Amino acid sequence: MIQFQHVTKSYSGDKKAVDQLSLTIPDGKIFGFLGPNGAGKSTTIKMLTGILPIDEGTITINSFDISKYPLEAKKTFGYVPDSPNMFLRLKGIEYLNFIGDVYDIPTDQRKEKIEYLTKEFGIYDVLNDAIQTYSHGMRQKIIVSGVLLHDPDVWILDEPLTGLDPKSSYKLKEMMREHARKGKTVFFSTHVLEVVEQLCDEVAIINNGKLEFTGKMDDMREKFSTEGSLEQLFLELTNHE
Numbered sequence: 001m002i003q004f005q006h007v008t009k010s011y012s013g014d015k016k017a018v019d020q021l022s023l024t025i026p027d028g029k030i031f032g033f034l035g036p037n038g039a040g041k042s043t044t045i046k047m048l049t050g051i052l053p054i055d056e057g058t059i060t061i062n063s064f065d066i067s068k069y070p071l072e073a074k075k076t077f078g079y080v081p082d083s084p085n086m087f088l089r090l091k092g093i094e095y096l097n098f099i100g101d102v103y104d105i106p107t108d109q110r111k112e113k114i115e116y117l118t119k120e121f122g123i124y125d126v127l128n129d130a131i132q133t134y135s136h137g138m139r140q141k142i143i144v145s146g147v148l149l150h151d152p153d154v155w156i157l158d159e160p161l162t163g164l165d166p167k168s169s170y171k172l173k174e175m176m177r178e179h180a181r182k183g184k185t186v187f188f189s190t191h192v193l194e195v196v197e198q199l200c201d202e203v204a205i206i207n208n209g210k211l212e213f214t215g216k217m218d219d220m221r222e223k224f225s226t227e228g229s230l231e232q233l234f235l236e237l238t239n240h241e
């Protein structure tokens, strides 16, 4: 479970990138964090994962406060960032073995899992190439494989489907469903309404740093259809490339 309590963040000046966000992400559900470009999704996820300090409020992941107990909190989650341009000089296999070392995954299990995951995502044959030679989608797949390799309880995914080919996107969605079915936590962000409609059990909508809505998908549809003030937001969430 993830809990945000009155979380606020400004980069500079008065404008708040995230403003008094309070939100609970339950276990056993796929939870979508939806908002147009610049709404505050990545800032929220960067605070959640301990990359950015929180100005005000608290965030707990499986009861560990990310500011007070960062190591304990970090052991419980896996994170796929929106930009997969990391560890570019490593070969794919070196990156996955590095993750295996960090999370103490026994060598025999590691080999089997790496083979399974990278075959599922169609990157097995390029594991001996440097990540910098990979396309955006392939870089994303190696990072997703790294997260799945250590199989954390809590998955935090920032725009995970952007840049994935349809087959890999389908596979990742299936894996997210399976993880939630096992009673684990899946929290992902997107600026595309259609993605949450396909995938989510529950959704939170953020706009200009503020929470506009949180609840079940049917209630979100109802809110969009009945509240005229949300029309512009709805257009921004549906009108994408």
Ligand SMILES: Nc1ncnc2c1ncn2[C@@H]1O[C@H](COP(=O)(O)OP(=O)(O)OP(=O)(O)O)[C@@H](O)[C@H]1O
Pocket: 011, 012, 017, 035, 036, 037, 038, 039, 040, 041, 042, 043, 044, 191
């Ligand atoms: N490093 C930064 N310095 C200053 N302002 C920033 C920085 N990063 C983000 N912002 C601002 O904070 C606000 C929220 O940005 P954020 O990246 O969290 O939005 P987002 O919902 O993730 O958008 P996108 O869908 O485009 O990734 C925006 O107004 C953005 O311009």
